[in-house]
Amino acid sequence: MSVSAKNITRLFGSQKALDDVTFTINSGEIVGFLGPNGAGKSTMMKIITGYLPATSGVTKVCGLPVDEYSLELRKKIGYLPEHNPLYLDTYVREYLDMVGGIYKLTGLKQKTEAIIDRTGLTAEAHKKIGALSKGYRQRVGLAQALIHDPEVLILDEPTTGLDPNQIVEVRNLITEIGRDKTIMLSTHIMQEVEAICERVIIVNKGRVVADERAEGIASLKPGAEVIITVEFDRPCEIKQLESIEGINSVKPEGEKLIINVQANIDVRPAIFRFAVDNGLILLELSQEERGLESVFHELTM
Ligand SMILES: Nc1ncnc2c1ncn2[C@@H]1O[C@H](COP(=O)(O)OP(=O)(O)OP(=O)(O)O)[C@@H](O)[C@H]1O
Numbered sequence: 001m002s003v004s005a006k007n008i009t010r011l012f013g014s015q016k017a018l019d020d021v022t023f024t025i026n027s028g029e030i031v032g033f034l035g036p037n038g039a040g041k042s043t044m045m046k047i048i049t050g051y052l053p054a055t056s057g058v059t060k061v062c063g064l065p066v067d068e069y070s071l072e073l074r075k076k077i078g079y080l081p082e083h084n085p086l087y088l089d090t091y092v093r094e095y096l097d098m099v100g101g102i103y104k105l106t107g108l109k110q111k112t113e114a115i116i117d118r119t120g121l122t123a124e125a126h127k128k129i130g131a132l133s134k135g136y137r138q139r140v141g142l143a144q145a146l147i148h149d150p151e152v153l154i155l156d157e158p159t160t161g162l163d164p165n166q167i168v169e170v171r172n173l174i175t176e177i178g179r180d181k182t183i184m185l186s187t188h189i190m191q192e193v194e195a196i197c198e199r200v201i202i203v204n205k206g207r208v209v210a211d212e213r214a215e216g217i218a219s220l221k222p223g224a225e226v227i228i229t230v231e232f233d234r235p236c237e238i239k240q241l242e243s244i245e246g247i248n249s250v251k252p253e254g255e256k257l258i259i260n261v262q263a264n265i266d267v268r269p270a271i272f273r274f275a276v277d278n279g280l281i282l283l284e285l286s287q288e289e290r291g292l293e294s295v296f297h298e299l300t301m
């Protein structure tokens with residue numbers, strides 16, 4: 001178990017930014033942390049990294065409570081904060097040397113050069129951070145989060161502000177790093193989660209509203225529906241089709257049937273059997289993909 005939050009509540013005055021949040025991220029997992037603006041993602045990440053205390057509850061990283069082991073844990077955690085605060089007046093290489101120095105890294109020069117190379121900063125490393133474009137500043141942020149080879153990475157919107165090419169590169173970098181690290185990343189880009197995360201935690205108004213493996217996302221919401229379009233070679237008995245378990249309703253639309261189905265049941269084999277049993281030829285059977293985006297809307301609107 002690499003990161004665990006148990007009954008975390010965080011108040012700002014009378015506002016509950018986090019309300020009894022509990023989850024566990026296992027060692028080696030890449031988990032996407034989603035939620036609308038103000039849901040509490042950054043607050044939770046600051047608590048995990050020891051930058052902000054919780055009002056109540058216990059957060060552990062590598063089995064150690066963050067409150068008591070904050071200093072030790074900083075060596076094990078790499079953190080890319082929201083808004084990526086950097087010293088604009090320092091040079092990239094100098095800044096990374098400085099960060100490595102804080103961690104008292106041995107072989108610092110080689111480690112700085114290795115991380116510059118790994119984050120694609122070689123051509124920019126001689127510049128002042130203030131002179132870098134937004135995307136390259138984001139890479140410096142990633143480099144400082146990675147330089148001490150942490151076991152756990154907490155990345156608050158790591159691809160914000162990157163161009164489409166850089167997004168792909170940074171995602172690849174995260175996936176590559178993720179092979180031997182535990183990663184929690186927040187993002188507003190659903191494709192990002194679909195591309196790199198094994199698990200998804202969705203928060204809304206400070207509460208966890210979903211915690212699922214990425215492939216189980218379509219069945220997240222009890223009562224969620226999927227639309228299947230079917231066309232047979234001739235009209236069929238709609239009432240009989242509607243009696244199949246999992247089918248909510250069937251509506252004819254031209255030659256086709258629009259079938260509303262419970263998302264957690266795959267009714268396609270039963271529809272195929274229905275066609276065979278009734279001597280119908282199946283001309284079309286297509287299921288609308290119910291992606292993370294629609295689940296996100298349903299859970300957080
Ligand atoms: N230091 C603070 N003082 C007062 N309120 C705060 C503070 N930090 C966060 N909040 C409030 O807590 C709530 C959660 O904020 P948080 O930054 O965690 O959201 P978020 O999920 O990261 O949102 P976004 O997607 O916009 O980054 C918000 O209502 C925010 O205004």
Ligand SMILES: [Mg+2]
Binds near residue numbers: 043082
């Ligand atoms: Mg945030």
